Every structure is written in C-alpha cells, then in structure tokens.
Amino acid sequence: MNILVIGAGGVGASMASIAESRSFFTTFTLADVALDSAERAIAALDDPGRFRAVQLDARSEDNIVALIREVDADIVVNACDPRLNEPIFRACFSAGVHYVDMAMNLSRPHPTDPYHQVGDILGKEQLAAHDAWIDKGLLALVGMGVEPGLSDVFARYASDHLFDSIDEIGVRDGANLAIEGYDFAPTFSIWTTIEECLNPPLVWEKSRGIFTTNCFSEPELFHFPEGIGPIECVNVEHEEVLLMPREIECNRVTFKYGLGTDFINW
Incomplete structure (x- = not known):
C-alpha cells in the first residue's frame, strides 16, 4: 500500500x-x-x-x-x-x-436567518457523493479524527454492546485549558476552532430533525474524569450531531465544548 x-x-x-x-x-x-x-x-x-x-x-x-x-x-x-x-x-x-x-466539508449557515433555519450542513457535498463513490468501488471515510471519528465509534459501541435503548447521546469535549507559559493556547487549529464556534450550533432531535441554536447555548457543568473536574460546556457546531443519528437509534444528539470564559471572551 x-x-x-x-x-x-x-x-x-x-x-x-x-x-x-x-x-x-x-x-x-x-x-x-x-x-x-x-x-x-x-x-x-x-x-x-x-x-x-x-x-x-x-x-x-x-x-x-x-x-x-x-x-x-x-x-x-x-x-x-x-x-x-x-x-x-x-x-x-x-x-x-x-x-x-479528519473533519467534514465546511457548512454554510442560512444567509438570512441562521439561528432559526438550517443552511448547508457540514459535509453536505460529501454525503451527497455516497452512491457515486460506491459505484466507482472507492471508500471515503469522512470525519475520522478524534471528534468526529473516535467519538462516533464510541457511541456506536455503546449502542451495540452497553445499552438496550438510548435517549440522548451527548458528546462533551473538555480539558485543562491552562498551559504554563501561555496566556492563550488553543489545543488544535485556531482557525478551525473559531470557525466552528462562530457558526450556529446544531442539535438533532428525533421529533424535529436538525435545528440550529444560538452560539454557546445550553450551558451545562460537566464533570470530566482523570482529574480534569467540572467544566462548563456549551453548544458548538460539530459533525457528530449529523452522523450519529444516521446509524444509532436515539431521541437527541448534542455536541458541547468546554471552551472556558477566556476563549469565549478572547
């Protein structure tokens, strides 16, 4: 190979x-x-x-x-x-x-009402090409980073092996954001971080399908393991909300980042 x-x-x-x-x-x-x-x-x-x-x-x-x-x-x-x-x-x-x-094609928010109407979703063109790639005998694995990617694998494993039924899948991303020697230090591509945080977040519900919310909406205090502890997480646009309902039976999917006030107010 x-x-x-x-x-x-x-x-x-x-x-x-x-x-x-x-x-x-x-x-x-x-x-x-x-x-x-x-x-x-x-x-x-x-x-x-x-x-x-x-x-x-x-x-x-x-x-x-x-x-x-x-x-x-x-x-x-x-x-x-x-x-x-x-x-x-x-x-x-x-x-x-x-x-x-590692991540799917960029979205295009609704041009006039982005917080109430869904525009072109993440990966729209890639998902639309599904049949064409199959017909050509080619494999395209899209959104195969840690999240999306590993997070989707974890969710599918939980669905198949750990639970009889699932009400909500909540993906939560948080870390110790303080890095010695740096006033501000993003943990990956700063452009990507800013882009996805400025777009309207997505939520999926079985009764409504995909819908958008306000940026940094629905704050919740999530207790992360391994000494990280409680971090406030907020809604951010991410692929899991689109991918997980395609393969996993559930009622709601959300993605929330533990961005921290330093990042949000930066």
Whole structure:
C-alpha cells in the first residue's frame, strides 16, 4: 500500500511518526505547501527509508491528482484543515483512490436567518457523493479524527454492546485549558476552532430533525474524569450531531465544548 498524507502539521507529522513502526504499507509520502515542514517531520524519524517529503499546493485539484499518480497512491489521508477538503476529496475521486479526512466539508449557515433555519450542513457535498463513490468501488471515510471519528465509534459501541435503548447521546469535549507559559493556547487549529464556534450550533432531535441554536447555548457543568473536574460546556457546531443519528437509534444528539470564559471572551 502506498500512502499519501496531505498536511504536515501536528496531525500529519504524528501519522508519519506512528507509521514508522508499522509494516502494512510500502511507501509513505508526506506533502505540504511548506516543504520544510514535511522535511522536518521525515527527518525526525529513526528509519525514514519508506518515507518521502514533497511540496504540494492542495488548493489545486489538478496538482493533487498529479501527485497521486506520481507516487502511485492507494489512499490519501487529508490532514489539512477543512478549507481544503473539497479539492482533495474531488481529486481522490477523479484519480480513483480511497480517501480519509479528519473533519467534514465546511457548512454554510442560512444567509438570512441562521439561528432559526438550517443552511448547508457540514459535509453536505460529501454525503451527497455516497452512491457515486460506491459505484466507482472507492471508500471515503469522512470525519475520522478524534471528534468526529473516535467519538462516533464510541457511541456506536455503546449502542451495540452497553445499552438496550438510548435517549440522548451527548458528546462533551473538555480539558485543562491552562498551559504554563501561555496566556492563550488553543489545543488544535485556531482557525478551525473559531470557525466552528462562530457558526450556529446544531442539535438533532428525533421529533424535529436538525435545528440550529444560538452560539454557546445550553450551558451545562460537566464533570470530566482523570482529574480534569467540572467544566462548563456549551453548544458548538460539530459533525457528530449529523452522523450519529444516521446509524444509532436515539431521541437527541448534542455536541458541547468546554471552551472556558477566556476563549469565549478572547
């Protein structure tokens, strides 16, 4: 298997580090618009023999297709922020290779009444392409990060093995937000964080379907384990609210972040 990972930030570089000890692939190409970022990630490996760093402007679908063919990729892992999903997703379909991303295509809020009417949902174009990918014999795993992704796997496992029935699935994300030496330190892409927090949050209910609410609505104090403790969590737009009801029988799905007042007021 030949793997092409697009994006040499924290996620892409970590993939290369983890893959170094795995034997299931033949080549691993790490591509980034900043070649030095990809080169640093490869240089940090103990045994970089199967790895290669290349420069790629992933805004161009043609550039992506050309690189897929050059490295004879079997699968492309999109480790970029979701602004680049569309050209990478389309390029994989055009080139006939499998695809994985960490988060789904960006939403477009309703143009005139975003807090009362649903616009174009996260991943709309990707979900609409489902049958076309099947017809072509290709697999696209979208929203396969930690959340969305691992959170969805946990929910499905709980549904299949732990509970007879489920009323509500509540995804809660919280952490110790104080990082020594930093007045403000986001734990991942700050652009993505701001973008999803400014969009109208989504809630799904069996009786209503998908609907939007006000930003940072329905605050609740959630007690996180492992010494993290109580953190106030608020509604934020996220893919789980769209994905979980597709496969799990329940009455309500919500996603809430423990952002902290420093972030909300920043």
